[in-house]
Amino acid sequence: MARKEYSFYPGCSSERNASASNYMVSVQSMCKTLDIKLNEIPDWNCCGASIGYADGGELPRHVMNARNIALSQKHNPGQDIVATCAACWLGTKESVERLSKSEQLLADTQNILADAGLKVDINKNTASGVRHMVEVLIEDFGYDELAAPVKKPLEGLKIAGYVGCQTNRPFGIDGESFENPKYLDKMVEVMGAEPADKYEQKVTCCGGALAFSEPEKSQAQIKEIVESAYDHNADMIVTPCPVCQMNVEVYQEQINKTYNKNFNMPVVYYSQLMAVAYGSSAKEAGLDGQIIRSKKLEEIAEAK
Amino acid sequence: MNQTTSVSDPSPVEKYRNNFLKEVEANVEEGDWVKMCMQCGVCSGSCPLGSAWAHPPQELFMMIRAGQREEVLRSESMWMCTSCYSCVVRCPRELPIMHIMHGLANYANRLGLAPKMNPTKRFAKLFWDNIAATGRVNESRLSIKLYFMNGLVSGIKTAFAMRKVGLGMLKTHRLNLIGFFRAGGIKEKNQLQQMLNKAYEIEDKRKGLS
Numbered sequence: 001m002a003r004k005e006y007s008f009y010p011g012c013s014s015e016r017n018a019s020a021s022n023y024m025v026s027v028q029s030m031c032k033t034l035d036i037k038l039n040e041i042p043d044w045n046c047c048g049a050s051i052g053y054a055d056g057g058e059l060p061r062h063v064m065n066a067r068n069i070a071l072s073q074k075h076n077p078g079q080d081i082v083a084t085c086a087a088c089w090l091g092t093k094e095s096v097e098r099l100s101k102s103e104q105l106l107a108d109t110q111n112i113l114a115d116a117g118l119k120v121d122i123n124k125n126t127a128s129g130v131r132h133m134v135e136v137l138i139e140d141f142g143y144d145e146l147a148a149p150v151k152k153p154l155e156g157l158k159i160a161g162y163v164g165c166q167t168n169r170p171f172g173i174d175g176e177s178f179e180n181p182k183y184l185d186k187m188v189e190v191m192g193a194e195p196a197d198k199y200e201q202k203v204t205c206c207g208g209a210l211a212f213s214e215p216e217k218s219q220a221q222i223k224e225i226v227e228s229a230y231d232h233n234a235d236m237i238v239t240p241c242p243v244c245q246m247n248v249e250v251y252q253e254q255i256n257k258t259y260n261k262n263f264n265m266p267v268v269y270y271s272q273l274m275a276v277a278y279g280s281s282a283k284e285a286g287l288d289g290q291i292i293r294s295k296k297l298e299e300i301a302e303a304k
Numbered sequence: 305m306n307q308t309t310s311v312s313d314p315s316p317v318e319k320y321r322n323n324f325l326k327e328v329e330a331n332v333e334e335g336d337w338v339k340m341c342m343q344c345g346v347c348s349g350s351c352p353l354g355s356a357w358a359h360p361p362q363e364l365f366m367m368i369r370a371g372q373r374e375e376v377l378r379s380e381s382m383w384m385c386t387s388c389y390s391c392v393v394r395c396p397r398e399l400p401i402m403h404i405m406h407g408l409a410n411y412a413n414r415l416g417l418a419p420k421m422n423p424t425k426r427f428a429k430l431f432w433d434n435i436a437a438t439g440r441v442n443e444s445r446l447s448i449k450l451y452f453m454n455g456l457v458s459g460i461k462t463a464f465a466m467r468k469v470g471l472g473m474l475k476t477h478r479l480n481l482i483g484f485f486r487a488g489g490i491k492e493k494n495q496l497q498q499m500l501n502k503a504y505e506i507e508d509k510r511k512g513l514s
């Protein structure tokens with residue numbers, strides 16, 4: 001039996017050939033090393049993401065999340081739900097909170113779920129039973145246990161920990177402050193690299209979904225996030241969020257044009273750092289999925 | 305199910321005539337928090353796209369209390385919210401500001417008062433229709449629709465400006481053109497659609513919007 005087992009909510013962006021498919025590849029390698037078993041929720045649906053509010057309203061959004069929770073309770077009973085995407089995590093967790101506070105919302109939701117033969121028990125997966133992968137790593141394993149399997153310390157790398165918004169607020173990880181969370185820096189350190197510990201853009205918002213609808217305004221934010229990493233002599237940025245990863249990586253070329261810059265800063269996931277430190281190949285760590293390749297990390301991965 | 309409203313109920317405009325605050329409290333997500341605002345301005349300093357907000361959250365709350373219904377509901381301001389939660393963790397009165405912004409945008413949208421051409425409003429609709437159709441995001445369909453959101457000519461321009469991004473995503477297998485033609489999604493698509501339709505129906509009835 002695996003050391004830990006969770007009900008897994010992968011989210012749309014992690015699907016094959018989707019924008020965060022490389023995240024998923026590295027999470028799988030990381031979980032293999034840590035002996036974590038992820039049981040995917042069968043036929044899970046999208047959480048509605050943060051932008052779902054505009055057309056989804058309240059009840060339809062909560063119904064979407066409740067369907068996932070109900071399926072999880074049916075097929076993976078007794079297991080905490082774990083998400084790798086911050087928006088999925090928040091959406092699900094917030095629905096649990098709202099449903100447990102409003103009898104009417106809960107009654108309406110149950111009524112709708114019943115048509116599909118489903119039922120949600122909000123006492124079984126309370127808000128604390130809906131978790132982010134980073135939370136699981138830090139709270140269920142802890143830094144020492146995460147350090148134990150390190151085979152190839154990421155020596156010589158300086159890494160800017162970009163925490164962003166939604167992994168950090170409003171719930172946060174392990175009681176850390178919202179304005180200066182340090183868990184990413186600690187993870188970087190545990191993997192043997194040097195954190196850029198005064199990276200002042202660590203919680204700046206990348207624009208989220210507005211990177212699509214308000215590109216100029218969002219790219220002004222992203223410019224600060226990348227520029228500061230250069231100011232701190234970082235070799236790369238690390239993030240726990242698929243939207244952050246995508247926004248901060250893929251618009252650098254356009255930002256270069258607009259602002260006359262020369263950005264070419266790799267943006268990787270914490271799980272990719274961990275997979276490499278645990279001895280995975282570049283491919284197993286999903287590094288071939290980076291548009292801006294991280295040569296230094298790839299070199300460590302390929303070194304014997 | 306307790307039926308609080310029926311079809312013959314007056315529209316929100318009549319029901320809450322001259323009392324926009326009451327209307328917000330009843331019909332906007334987390335709207336019953338508005339009165340708790342003490343106008344300190346912390347939230348307004350927190351929005352990442354702050355300079356783009358004609359009326360930052362603090363001001364919107366003041367306008368709600370002053371009964372400026374049209375100005376609030378037709379505003380582009382709440383459409384500038386990036387869902388960053390900074391306000392939520394900073395407000396000394398613990399108002400769920402972000403959710404109220406989302407709630408105002410959704411309510412304005414459902415009343416047909418939201419600014420028609422606002423890009424976030426339009427993107428949000430593409431996004432929602434995309435997931436409601438199959439239960440999961442189909443990124444390739446979404447991005448193609450996004451490029452053509454502003455019509456054919458500017459669509460081609462957007463697509464051209466974004467071509468390197470798209471190519472990079474394709475090459476690294478993070479975008480899939482076949483996905484444009486094949487719907488994918490969950491198995492129980494119809495079931496989910498029925499559930500969503502029913503949810504809309506119930507919510508509209510409760511808010512007197514049906």
Ligand code: SF4
Nearest residue numbers: 164165166208243244
């Ligand atoms: S920084 Fe951007 S992607 Fe990251 S959590 Fe905030 S909005 Fe989401």
Ligand code: SF4
Nearest residue numbers: 341342344345347395
């Ligand atoms: S931070 Fe809170 S109390 Fe202060 S103005 Fe904003 S909503 Fe009002």
Ligand code: SF4
Nearest residue numbers: 351385386388389391
């Ligand atoms: S969540 Fe929205 S309203 Fe709150 S600070 Fe961020 S952008 Fe402003």
